[in-house]
Amino acid sequence: xxxxxxxxxxxxxxxxxxxxxxxxVLGLNLxxxxxxxxxxxxxxxxxxxxYSTAILTSPxxxxxxxxxxxxxxIGLLGSMFFSGIMAFIIGKICLRLRGDYLAIAxxxxxxxxxxxxxxxxxxxxxxxxxxxxxxPFEELGQPWxxxxxxxxxxxxxxxxxxxLQRAIHSxxxxxxxxxxxxxxxxxxxxxxxxxxxxxxxxxxxxFMGLGGALLSHSMKFVGPxxxxxxxxxxxxxxxxxxxxxGNNKGAVIGAFIIWTVWSASELLSGVLSFKWMNQLxxxxxxxxxxILQIILQKKPEGIIPEKVYQHK
Amino acid sequence: MNLKITxxxxxxxxxxxxxxxxxxxxxKKSKGPTVNLGALLALTGPIEGMVPPILDSVNMAASEIxxxxxxxxxxxxxxxxxxxxxxxxxxxxxxxxxVNINKVSGIVGALCSGASTAAASGVAVxxxxxxxxxxxxxxxxxxxxxxxxxxxxxxxxxxxxLYLANLVLKKGIKKVSMTFVNNDYGIGLAKSFRDNYKxxxxxxxxxxxxxxxxxxxxxxxxTLRKGGPEALVLIAYSEGSGQTIMRQALENKFFNxxxxxxxxxxxxxxxxxxxxxxxxxxxxxxxxxKTRAATKWEKNFGQFSKHKLKSIFAREAYDAAMILALxxxxxxxxxxxTVKANIRAVSKAPGEIIEPGEWKKAVELIAAGKxxxxxxxxxxxELDKNGDVPGVFGEFVVQxxxxxxxxx
Numbered sequence: 001x002x003x004x005x006x007x008x009x010x011x012x013x014x015x016x017x018x019x020x021x022x023x024x025v026l027g028l029n030l031x032x033x034x035x036x037x038x039x040x041x042x043x044x045x046x047x048x049x050x051y052s053t054a055i056l057t058s059p060x061x062x063x064x065x066x067x068x069x070x071x072x073x074i075g076l077l078g079s080m081f082f083s084g085i086m087a088f089i090i091g092k093i094c095l096r097l098r099g100d101y102l103a104i105a106x107x108x109x110x111x112x113x114x115x116x117x118x119x120x121x122x123x124x125x126x127x128x129x130x131x132x133x134x135x136p137f138e139e140l141g142q143p144w145x146x147x148x149x150x151x152x153x154x155x156x157x158x159x160x161x162x163x164l165q166r167a168i169h170s171x172x173x174x175x176x177x178x179x180x181x182x183x184x185x186x187x188x189x190x191x192x193x194x195x196x197x198x199x200x201x202x203x204x205x206x207f208m209g210l211g212g213a214l215l216s217h218s219m220k221f222v223g224p225x226x227x228x229x230x231x232x233x234x235x236x237x238x239x240x241x242x243x244x245x246g247n248n249k250g251a252v253i254g255a256f257i258i259w260t261v262w263s264a265s266e267l268l269s270g271v272l273s274f275k276w277m278n279q280l281x282x283x284x285x286x287x288x289x290x291i292l293q294i295i296l297q298k299k300p301e302g303i304i305p306e307k308v309y310q311h312k
Numbered sequence: 313m314n315l316k317i318t319x320x321x322x323x324x325x326x327x328x329x330x331x332x333x334x335x336x337x338x339x340k341k342s343k344g345p346t347v348n349l350g351a352l353l354a355l356t357g358p359i360e361g362m363v364p365p366i367l368d369s370v371n372m373a374a375s376e377i378x379x380x381x382x383x384x385x386x387x388x389x390x391x392x393x394x395x396x397x398x399x400x401x402x403x404x405x406x407x408x409x410x411v412n413i414n415k416v417s418g419i420v421g422a423l424c425s426g427a428s429t430a431a432a433s434g435v436a437v438x439x440x441x442x443x444x445x446x447x448x449x450x451x452x453x454x455x456x457x458x459x460x461x462x463x464x465x466x467x468x469x470x471x472x473x474l475y476l477a478n479l480v481l482k483k484g485i486k487k488v489s490m491t492f493v494n495n496d497y498g499i500g501l502a503k504s505f506r507d508n509y510k511x512x513x514x515x516x517x518x519x520x521x522x523x524x525x526x527x528x529x530x531x532x533x534x535t536l537r538k539g540g541p542e543a544l545v546l547i548a549y550s551e552g553s554g555q556t557i558m559r560q561a562l563e564n565k566f567f568n569x570x571x572x573x574x575x576x577x578x579x580x581x582x583x584x585x586x587x588x589x590x591x592x593x594x595x596x597x598x599x600x601x602k603t604r605a606a607t608k609w610e611k612n613f614g615q616f617s618k619h620k621l622k623s624i625f626a627r628e629a630y631d632a633a634m635i636l637a638l639x640x641x642x643x644x645x646x647x648x649x650t651v652k653a654n655i656r657a658v659s660k661a662p663g664e665i666i667e668p669g670e671w672k673k674a675v676e677l678i679a680a681g682k683x684x685x686x687x688x689x690x691x692x693x694e695l696d697k698n699g700d701v702p703g704v705f706g707e708f709v710v711q712x713x714x715x716x717x718x719x720x
Contacts, residue, residue, distance in 0.1 A: 003415070006413050009408075009411075010413050013408045013412070063452070119494065127498075128425070128450055128452050129400070129452075131429045131452060132433065132456075221434060223429070223496075225427070226426070231397075263405050266394065266409055267413060278367065281355040281356040
């Protein structure tokens with residue numbers, strides 16, 4: 001019974017973090033999968049979201065501004081607001097670029113954003129990070145607190161999923177895909193291509209910021225290592241590619257699968273001898289690359305590929 | 313051959329992946345009740361080079377215990393290692409597994425302060441699992457809301473800053489410049505030095521924060537030199553910016569006297585810079601190396617591991633594991649609340665002194681109902697009310713033959 005309880009608790013945390021990545025990957029899917037914006041600066045928006053909510057909701061300290069102790073809901077809205085603003089500014093600057101040039105610009109600006117957050121000690125407490133971020137329903141104790149938090153994450157994920165599903169199947173979504181396939185053709189039919197690209201970029205980045213915020217509530221701590229591009233940008237891209245770019249269902253499933261592989265593969269260390277434990281950690285990173293290779297070779301469109309709808 | 317991934321193959325792949333998990337769950341049952349401890353180490357990530365000796369050292373503690381009659385009357389102490397990747401996410405995720413799947417009674421770790429904070433506040437504290445970090449020195453961990461579950465056997469940087477500030481003033485140096493590396497180590501230690509030095513009447517004429525691993529720090533050094541400082545307080549790593557700054561300061565005659573902390577003490581540095589130029593410089597470092605307990609540990613570790621004795625944090629990691637094991641033994645149960653309640657009891661004076669390698673003696677003393685006091689390889693570990701150790705620091709100067717000498 002005790003063992004079962006442990007696995008259940010771990011399952012809850014897998015689903016929680018998987019769901020948070022699901023939100024981030026849905027944002028990326030809107031940007032890349034639907035509209036074709038090559039954004040590899042996820043870490044930047046993630047960091048803005050994570051720090052915004054941390055500053056808004058954490059208790060007072062002498063190390064940085066804040067101590068507002070606002071409710072978590074306000075923190076989440078705040079993080080969406082700030083990452084949206086950032087995305088708007090960055091989008092205005094970068095979105096004139098196309099393809100890989102856009103990718104380089106986003107990674108550059110996102111790194112600048114991350115470095116600012118790391119170095120402005122008065123704002124973010126710098127490399128020490130911000131501890132003591134509240135987690136909603138903490139006072140329920142285990143396991144109910146974890147279940148409640150999981151439900152919050154899944155609800156948000158579900159709402160975003162439904163909204164995006166509706167959006168892509170609306171005329172708006174069709175224009176976005178038209179932009180992805182052929183911008184000039186879309187422009188020639190009188191669509192405001194620049195404006196729409198900016199819309200997709202800002203909305204997608206808001207979800208990335210929201211994901212960062214939820215993750216910092218889940219960890220109750222945020223520091224520069226939390227927005228490391230390996231665990232934000234890289235992982236999110238792998239999730240989308242494997243799940244199926246252009247398909248919301250694929251994006252969410254990819255997030256859950258990859259997070260499970262990433263996290264649960266460590267349990268193998270329980271059966272390995274000490275000598276191999278050190279190696280296992282590298283093996284896990286290798287495993288992700290290996291899965292990516294298989295999927296790219298055998299199913300280049302991902303586990304659930306994009307559906308092409310025939311509109312009559 | 314058809315290499316298309318069919319549904320069947322996909323299921324097979326997933327099953328293949330789950331197989332070891334199932335076998336692990338099964339093997340656990342057959343071995344009987346092990347007593348579980350976790351070690352949350354940064355196996356991959358920015359400090360991965362430091363970790364192998366630390367892993368060996370924790371493992372040495374477990375193997376000594378198992379060889380000497382086991383824990384709680386002959387049960388096996390099982391150590392599970394988690395990889396925190398030196399990041400907040402990694403720390404929280406690995407701790408989740410240790411706490412829920414491996415059912416650990418206590419955790420040695422984490423190493424990086426960010427990983428420690430996330431693992432403690434996000435996972436271990438809600439679950440009631442005690443943690444003892446052998447390496448996290450960030451002063452912010454002192455006031456973490458940890459429900460008395462987070463401890464460390466390495467002194468906070470705040471204490472070293474205080475020691476260093478007093479040492480500098482004692483030498484009659486009233487005006488210094490300071491530069492520190494931009495990470496949690498540098499910022500924490502610099503803040504503590506700054507506060508204590510100013511409070512005691514010293515003046516910092518210029519200070520700068522620098523990024524590690526740049527090619528040149530000459531412009532920063534030129535600025536730091538203004539205002540007539542008597543020495544440069546250099547808080548950095550000898551393998552990184554520390555060495556470059558020292559060399560460029562000497563080459564350009566910006567400074568010839570340096571004050572360094574533990575990050576600067578390495579013999580490689582002396583080989584590259586030369587002893588002659590550093591005659592008036594001095595350094596501080598947590599010391600414990602002179603005690604009998606430390607000598608014992610060194611001897612054992614030399615036989616157990618191929619890694620060098622100088623490896624930092626290895627002693628602390630051994631001590632952390634020993635304190636957790638002793639707390640389990642004393643409480644007579646691997647229940648988490650019992651472990652928590654006994655951590656201070658086994659590490660604090662008074663009591664019969666237990667040193668590294670004396671597991672058997674400890675078990676006998678506990679069985680006889682005597683109070684014990686663990687004195688570890690890295691110090692006495694008198695945990696204070698915040699779960700910190702005060703730490704003993706020593707003053708080091710350089711000597712011929714490219715080595716450091718402790719003078720106090």
